[in-house]
Amino acid sequence: MDDCDLLIVGGGINGAGIARDAAGRGLKVMLVEQHDLASHTSSASTKLIHGGLRYLEYGEFRLVREALAERERLWAMAPHIIWPLRFVIPQTQSLRPAWLLRIGLFLYDHIGGRKRLPATQTIALGRSPLGAALANRKGRGFVYSDCWVEDSRLVVLNALDAAERGAQLCTHTRFLTARREDGVWIATISDAGGVRDVRARALVNAAGPWVADVIGRAAGARSERRVRLVKGSHIVVPRLYEGDHAYFLQNPDRRIMFAIPYEGRFTLLGTTEEPWEGEAGAASISERETDYLLDGANRYFRRQLGKADLVWSYAGIRPLYDDNEGNASAVTRDYVLDVDTEDGSAQILSVFGGKITTYRRLAEQAMTRLAPFFPQAGAAWTAGAALPGGDMPDADFARFVEGLYGGYPGLPRALLFRLARAYGTRAKRLLGQAQSVEDLGEDMGGGLRVAELDYLLSVEWARSAEDVLFRRSKLGLHVPQETAARVDAYIAANR
Template sequence: MNQLPTQGPGAGAAGVGEPWDVLVVGGGVNGCGIARDLAGRGLRVLLSEQDDLAAHTSSASTKLIHGGLRYLEFHEFALVRKALQEREVLLASAPHIMGPMRFVVPHDPRLRSLWTLRAGLWLYDHLARRRWLPGSRMVDLQAEAAGCSLRPQWRHGFAYSDGWVDDARLVVLNALDAAERGARVLTRTRVGELRREAGAWLAELHGPRGSFQVRARSLVNAAGPWAGRVAQDAGAAAARRPRLIKGSHIVVRRWGPMHQAWLLQNPDRRIVFVIPYGAEHLLIGTTDVVYDGDPAAPRISEQETDYLCASVMRYFDLRLGAQDVVWSFSGVRPLLDDHSGDPSAVTRDYRIELDAAGAPLLNVWGGKITTYRLLAEQAADRLAGSLGCRRGAWTAHALLPGGDLYAELGRSGPGPDDLAAFERALGARHAWMPAAMRRRVACAYGTRVHRWLGAAAGPADLGAEIAPGVFEAELEYAAHREWARSGEDFLWRRSKCGLDLSPAQREAVSAWFDLQARGEPAAVHSGASL
């Protein structure tokens, strides 16, 4: 067998000949969250992801940290309360990649009464403590600026608060924190044969440099849409099969002064979000379609695109069609099968099951991004005891990498304007940097931006400009510290630069990664060390 490959931060942790405490299968938000929590408790953790981090479900969300207003209609009060509580925890942990967002809900009296909406939003406001987010209020859509591009029949509505998140970067920052606490993170490494032997798990791993074997005292199955298969391969007595639901989104150019997001009610009683996405675009989604294809290759259908466009045109005075879509993406959500006939009504809650007959096997079923940290904490609590680990939960008040904005600003604690103040300070330090680039890198990296910007006095200090606003120093950081191995990894997951670049510019970024893969040396620059 080959030796365990060296890859990314944390590469100096336990080697192949030394048993791991935990092997985590799955590099989505749940797997990386669990790896982070366990590593922070002092356990030796190895995470294996068959593709890139957040390559599938965890980068295909609606980019929201939210309680799930519509779940109240299905009487999932406990789930909504749990998610609202976690919303506050997460917003404080990483203010660079997530923050408050205001939503407007036009009232359609044929679908839900004014009283129903008002009561639901009052409950949403009060199910959990809100630190910074303002409460809901009624909106006159014909008098206020928010309604300027709506069709005239929409007269009244409500405004309420939730949060946005860069979902793929959330996953990467959890992996980075795990690695910096001693975990090993292997991407593009598939788990093959699994078997219990002599009180441990033996796993065959297949990576870019060949196959190798690892031994771990316990196994965590956080494989998302593949969790049923992994449980079956591990010989679980009663392996579940998650219910796979495809959700698709489209991205279009902005119209009008869209400073807030929208929650649109549809005649089928589903909802569609319209969300500001970067400086120039809007994200529209999501659909809910039962899916039985390859979880790695979902594609938006023509019917889904038409559905989302029709939902928007029902409210806004414009024409919108497939020709206006500049990007689309689909993901497969592995939901708990509660035997609901309506895909939209399938619970977004999760279940954690521990099989301790021999070497422990912990299976994770379901979940959503907003509750990932709590899921990871509960999973770690259950597993740590069986491994003799007495260290308790720690992530509720911990910052993710780059999230210490208030400390750099010289403040005693986090505040609602930390990101804006950090961006201004970054501009003062690097006056040469264009505003669009400054905003992008502040939001993506937070205080970690200094690790590749350093004291750069101008763009020449960052190496070649591979694409507009994308310099070699940033790509090197993404490759050496954030496990980016291809142009796609960087353009669509480590960043969303792909939206703003031309095909030729995107190809230039991909070509840079191809050169690194062939072992050709990167140009030397005078930025900070990685």
């Protein structure tokens, strides 16, 4: 029987973040995930590291302050997968008065300890290049800063760091049941090899949409907290405008949506927010959501879109903490950590809610809640610790890329830039002594070479073409259609 201090259920951003934090404190950690890492909510975000400007409207000042404080900290920890992004707010169709937005943006600039990101500025939409894509360029707009993140890679890098610090990561492994016995949990898990038991001193329930299900499978566990499921959907269309800025668009129903440069050739539009009453599994965008996003884009941009322009879509179920708010858009994005214990032992900590920006802080708070039960655990440590690949001097990605170009003059710069963005300093492990693209093995299509595929299979827990092409990367948007079949065939032959 396996023994551990913490058995973590859920391989999304919160589970991976807690595993990393706990392993770095010297605890023995096992994480189980029923599917792939980041296979649900954590890969279906709007891919922003942000304070949440609109949350100020709902009085979520503590949450916004905490998220803003994390924003530049995370950027410094992972400058390869996180970078700054400027957002334009056109005031042409706003239901919110300019003075109200300006006050909100002033707070946004000052309550979170901003140091490296530029401050808000006001522009004349008719004179600024930032307004060139808009159908209505009258009046002014505001430009503020947040950050972009490769969300599923953020999960994988936290899991990788946890594993390198001693955690055991078990993907495609289901948590079945658990019972308290002699002051510990005896949990039953199942994977391709069969069913087995694990002895754990504490359970961490980071199962996201399945948080209530996990509580129900742990005998005697209870919680008065509830989760509220909300579906968020996004669409990807051909690039709507030139430039590397994004747009914050205000719709007639007072909800907002983003238009964000995506993968060079595309624009990402989202998100929707619909109550979800179905099973907490895979979701897809509805016709109504598609129409909503297309209508929102067509209301603002000169270039008009139709359904024939859809390149890709994705949807995810967000497990928000249920604060009894009637409007799905107004439901808090804050998190609640609930600890249930029996006679001071065999704890279960359940995570309700949260957002990707505050995952590191959530993990730190989770360990603070568990600290009385693990006096041998070390102190908090993650605030200044780079994630795998992020250990570049001064967190300077541009300088690192220039050095990579110089170190591999025989390789295409576009390939080196993509690998640097995905793997940071770890790209050198993948490249090895390669002097040409041929040294990286067969091209599986669109520049995906066997050396990269082998790295993802051996180091990052990838098991399928979907893992490789849409979670470890977004190459699926760029490669030929037959690449997925070739990748799956390669994996089957080398498993």
